[in-house]
Amino acid sequence: MQLTASKPAIYAFCVCHRERMARFMHRGLAAADLVSR
Known part of the structure; x- marks a missing residue:
């Protein structure tokens, strides 16, 4: 396997x-915000 070929995939x-x-973290923060309110 060539590293140069796999780099774009990585x-x-x-x-x-x-x-x-990031989306998962945002959802978790939104849920925590609702709970803390």
């Missing part, structure tokens, strides 16, 4: 994973 995976994590 970058895309990281971006997708980070976006999903």
Whole structure:
């Protein structure tokens, strides 16, 4: 496996994973905000 060929795939995976994590965190913060209110 060539690293140069897999780098774009790894970058895309990281971006997708980070976006999903950010959405999950946002949902958790919204839920915590509702609970604390």
